[in-house]
Structure formats: structure tokens, C-alpha cells
Amino acid sequence: MSGIAGILYASGRDVSAEALGHVADAAAIRGADGMTLWRDGPVGLIRFHHATTPEAVGERQPLTGPSGATIAFDGRLDNRAELIALLGRRGEALRACPDCDLALALFEQAGDGFLRHLTGDWALAIWQPDARRLFCARSPAGWRPFLFTHDADRLAFASEPRALVVGLALERRLNEAMIAEHLTQRVVTPGETFFEGVEALPQGAALDYRGGMLRRWHWDDAPYEDLTRASEGEHIERFTDLFDQALVACSRSSTGVAAQLSGGLDSSSVVSRAVHLNRAGRIAAPPTAISAHFPGSPIDESAYSNAVAQDLRLRLRIVSGGVFDPDVARAWSAATLYLPLRPNTIDTQQRIFADLQGRGERVLLSGEGGDEFLNGNHVHWADEIRRGRIDLIAREALAMPGKSPLARLRSIVMESLGPHLSNARYRRAAHRQMWAGTPIQDWLRPEWIAQTGVLHRIMDRRPARTLPTIAAQNRYAMVAYPARDTLFGGSQAFAAWHGVEHRHPLYDIRLQRFYLGASGAVLLKRGVRRHLLREAMRGTLVEQVRTRTTKARFDGAVIEGLAALYAERPIEQQWPVRLGWVDGAKLAAIWHRLHESHLHGSGDARPSPTFGALWNVAALDIWLEHGFGL
Incomplete structure (x- = not known):
């Protein structure tokens, strides 16, 4: 790159x-x-x-x-x-x-x-x-x-x-x-x-x-258009035009273009729409669909990626999923000074990037952005209650499937009035700070937390740009996501390592401005997330995938990666513990419960916030020794 x-x-x-x-x-x-x-x-x-x-x-x-x-x-x-x-x-x-x-x-x-x-x-x-x-x-x-x-x-x-x-x-x-x-x-x-x-x-x-x-x-203070009163059909038409524009732009390449096809809704939409644009003469060549398969694994999504390829009459290029290697993670951090990539990222990207590199292909399209911008939520209720649109909120609440009348009433009160009555609920709604109002994790040493001043940083920070509605602020929080460089910088650099430019059509700035002004009612409808994307892809994306509401969980790859790291260096010996930042005994107890649930197949018991925390500590241990140089 x-x-x-x-x-x-x-x-x-x-x-x-x-x-x-x-x-x-x-x-x-x-x-x-x-x-x-x-x-x-x-x-x-x-x-x-x-x-x-x-x-x-x-x-x-x-x-x-x-x-x-x-x-x-x-x-x-x-x-x-x-x-x-x-x-x-x-x-x-x-x-x-x-x-x-x-x-x-x-x-x-x-x-x-x-x-x-x-x-x-x-x-x-x-x-x-x-x-x-x-x-x-x-x-x-x-x-x-x-x-x-x-x-x-x-x-x-x-x-x-x-x-x-x-x-x-x-x-x-x-x-x-x-x-x-x-x-x-x-x-x-x-x-x-x-x-x-x-x-x-x-x-x-x-x-x-x-x-x-x-x-x-x-400098990015460009206005956006308020579409909250536009019809669903108008939203679909506008989104489709902008999505097509982004795909045409991202397909401009000096080599062949590949597109990662996981079988999920977002990547499948990118591939399917790009193929249709090619057949309509707007893109010179269709993208090569490439997919990582994990035969026999619960994370294998080949049934969905194969369905897309068959519907489009595409020849799907398949690579086998990789396995996390602690030595490779350490070497990567030493060579680049980045955090090691998560096992559930490296297991697909390593083989896909290597495949492109071997063929001299330099561009890979992704479906990144669907979860971030199109999933939808009820944050817009806080704006509608201010406008006096209780009827609209009630209609949407009544359409929520599987909810009792009491649960619907609770949602109306908490999501429409909550952000106006509680600072913590406002920050969760407007800034996506889902941790607002919750205590710092007890496995972090309180004396170190006090020393860093992190609590003051958390309370004092304001967004780079203030927008007029809570829904727009909520979506802008993903546009200006402050953790992007930390979380995704290494992934982009990993692509560069293989001579690949990773492009993300759903992050196109013209689409981002559309997301800011879109009506929340068309993003999440009748309990179905990404409603707008699903409707825009009607007739373009195979129904098996267009109507899919499940997502593969790659937690097992991370847990197995952690087990490999802990076999070589237990939690109590890792640098964040030795430096006095983390209580090793408390974190080890969390790991033991998580590992036991994984071994016995009770994945629903996994504490998802601590799941990510375990990897963050382990990755930081590698970075401190091999990237930073302790």
C-alpha cells in the first residue's frame, strides 16, 4: 500500500x-x-x-x-x-x-x-x-x-x-x-x-x-440533509444511488478487484450490487468474490457465500481459514509496532491477502460499515418525543416483535425520555458510550486508574462536532470513532504488508452524510436490523442471505488464541499485571469461567465485555514486549 x-x-x-x-x-x-x-x-x-x-x-x-x-x-x-x-x-x-x-x-x-x-x-x-x-x-x-x-x-x-x-x-x-x-x-x-x-x-x-x-x-463540517420525513421508498432510492456511486468509485483499479464474501448481509450486498453494476455497464469488470471457509466449524458460513455465488453465476475463489500463531503475532508487533491482530481477524485476512498478493491483485472490497451505520436503533425516539411525535414512537413500539405491553412501555420511556432526563443515558444514546454510568472493571487496579486520570478524560471529552439531533450524533459517533486507529490501524497495515489496498464502499463520505440524516424508522423496522439495506437489495441479493438475521460468532477463535498465549505465559506473568495495571488473579478467574464455558459448549454464558478485555490485555502484553520494547 x-x-x-x-x-x-x-x-x-x-x-x-x-x-x-x-x-x-x-x-x-x-x-x-x-x-x-x-x-x-x-x-x-x-x-x-x-x-x-x-x-x-x-x-x-x-x-x-x-x-x-x-x-x-x-x-x-x-x-x-x-x-x-x-x-x-x-x-x-x-x-x-x-x-x-x-x-x-x-x-x-x-x-x-x-x-x-x-x-x-x-x-x-x-x-x-x-x-x-x-x-x-x-x-x-x-x-x-x-x-x-x-x-x-x-x-x-x-x-x-x-x-x-x-x-x-x-x-x-x-x-x-x-x-x-x-x-x-x-x-x-x-x-x-x-x-x-x-x-x-x-x-x-x-x-x-x-x-x-x-x-x-x-475541518469536516459539511451539512447533511434531514430525511426524517422522507418516505421509505425515497430512502431506498437515495441509498441505492449513493451505494452504486461508492461501488463504482471503489472499483477503479489498476489491477483486478476482489471482494471479500463472507456470506453475511453486508459483504454479500457489496458483491451482488457490484456484479449488477458490471452487467449494467457501469463497472468495467465484476469483482472476484473470495471467501474463507472453515469446513466442519460452527463459524463456517459457506452455505451463504455459496448461495450468493450460485445466484450470481460467479466462480467463488475459496481459501481455507487460518489459525492464530503466537509467534507470528509477536513478529508482526516487533516489525510494525502495531498491536497484534485478533485471532478472528487474522484467521480470514491472512489467507485472503496472501491469495491476492500471489495473483498480483491490489484491491479488496469489504462490507465494513453495515453494522456501524445501518443496523439501526431507537435513538431517534428521543428526537421524536421532543417534536411531539408520540404517535410515531407508539407505532414503532407496537411493531416490536416478541415484546410484552410492559416491555414496550418501558422501551418508550427509557429510549425516548431517558436521554433527556439522565446524563448517562444521553451519552449512551448520543455518543454510543454504552459504558456511561457503569463502574470501571474491578480487575483494573484502582490506584493505577487514579494515577492515569482516565476518569477525568472520560467525563471531560466532547465530540469534535455537535449536530442538532441525538440520532445524528449517534451516527456521527461512528464517523468520528476515536478508537478506529487503535482497533483497525493494524488491519489496514496488514493489508499493506501484502500489497493490498482494503477499500470500504459503505464508508463513502456521501453515504456517511446520508446516514446522518436518515430516518431511524427505516433502519430498524419491526425488530429487523438493516431494514433499509435489505429492501434496497431486494431483487439483487439472493433471498437466503437478504433475509438472514443470524451472524456467525467467531468468539471461539479468540478463546483458542488466548489459550495458546496463556499456555506460554499465564495471565499473572503478563506485562500489564507486572506493571501494576491489572489484577492478575481477578482476570485469571474471569478467563477460567470463560474457558470452561467454551469447553463445555455453553457459549451463551460468555461475558462479552470481559471477552474483549481479555484479548486487549493479552495483545497489550505482546505489544509492550515486542512493539514497545520492554
């Missing part, structure tokens, strides 16, 4: 070739097509090349424009025609140029405000020599990483943490407050990493560095 990096000295001293070379060498997982290093006095920029669109093949980056500004651009623009039109005569001359040329030309024409015209997945840095200013920004989608470190004389940035920590030989210091947010499963602070002094530019944010001073702001 591609990437960028750079160094700027505010004092004006030159960036040496050696210093820039160290940063480049430390980001070895980026740049399958090589790298270009560019220096001009106090600034040095690096472009790690990996062409995944036809226009990017042979691109020249870093690129200097007529104004003297130089850009390092990592990403993909999905609205090229619109941008070319905005650029007028200059745009016509750039019609066949790479995306970076369009971005730089628009910056030179419109200044910092050009960001609002860009649609796609990107991160960028622009050096303006006359102003001695470095301007950096990240797309609202936030899948392209942008890390940086700064002081009064230097700002350095990179797509990879290792490029900064190793490339600049930074002193390694733990950010225990951020680690505490992670372990309490209450991540609320965007822009921080586990390394003290290494920050991540949040999605939809920008920074300006000049004269040793850093300014940062949230």
Missing part, C-alpha cells in the same frame, strides 16, 4: 539525506512500487508508491505545482469528474493525471477550503515555501493513517508508527492514560497513541505548522 512521510525544521536548518533515509527505511511495509525522497532546505518529503488506480501508475510524487507548493498525497479521490469541472480549463488538462495533481491544483486555486471538495479516502501534506508552512489533513473516512510528532523545532509525520519511532530514534515513553482508555474499553480521546509524543491526526482534521507553532482543527 502507498504512504507518505516527511520532516520540517522550524529553525530553517536543512533536512539531511541521511535523516530522511532513516525514516524511509523504517516504513518498509509501504511502497511496493518503490519510494521517492524529496528535499528542499528545511523540509523533506517521502512518497511510498503503490499504484492501485490507472492514473496512479507512473505518478510523480512528491509533486510541485506552479505556485511552488509541493504535495505528498496518499489516497484515492472518488469524485474526479466533479473536481475537473471545478478546475475549469486547468482541470481539462489534468483529466488523465493522478489524483495528487487534482488535489494540488485545487489547493492552489481555493486554499485550505479545497478539502471540502474532496471525496474519497486520503491523507496529505502540502509544503508552502513562501509561507514556510506545512499543511496536513486527513479525510473524514479516516482509513489512511497519519501520525506525527512535533516540538518547537521539528514536525515529522508518517503513515507508519515505526517510521517515526524507529526512523527518528524517538525516546520510547508509554502514554498510560491512553492505554487506560483502551483497557477500560472507554476510548474517548481522538489523536493519541500508546506512544507518548506520537499523535494521530483524527479523521476529518487538519494541522498547520510554521515557525515552530502547531495549530490543529476539525
